[in-house]
Amino acid sequence: xxxxxxxxxxxxxxxxxxxxxxxxxxxxxxxxxxxxxxxxxxxxxxxxxxxxxxxxxxxxxxxxxxxxxxxxxxxxxxxxxxxxxxxxxxxxxxxxxxxxxxxxx
Numbered sequence: 691x692x693x694x695x696x697x698x699x700x701x702x703x704x705x706x707x708x709x710x711x712x713x714x715x716x717x718x719x720x721x722x723x724x725x726x727x728x729x730x731x732x733x734x735x736x737x738x739x740x741x742x743x744x745x746x747x748x749x750x751x752x753x754x755x756x757x758x759x760x761x762x763x764x765x766x767x768x769x770x771x772x773x774x775x776x777x778x779x780x781x782x783x784x785x786x787x788x789x790x791x792x793x794x795x
Contacts, residue, residue: 728765731772736761742779753778 739757752760764771777783 724768728768731769732761732764735764735772735775738779739775
């Protein structure tokens with residue numbers, strides 16, 4: 691193989707290797723953002739489920755488990771589990787549609 695073709699091919703390999711590093715960086719960033727989103731939703735679900743548990747006078751314990759169970763499920767399932775939590779506990783589809791009290795201004 692002529693020498694000039696060998697040098698051009700090695701340059702192409704360097705370009706592909708550099709592009710691979712770029713895509714690896716993007717993959718890591720997507721992973722980190724996903725973990726942060728899962729943890730943020732899990733913290734919000736845990737706080738809301740704990741609030742429901744503490745308001746025992748209304749008889750509104752979290753359905754299907756404790757706040758810890760909902761938190762763990764949300765860490766694993768992310769936005770989908772958080773949506774299921776909201777549908778079960780806060781939407782109009784829930785038992786009575788638990789409404790949050792209005793804010794006092």
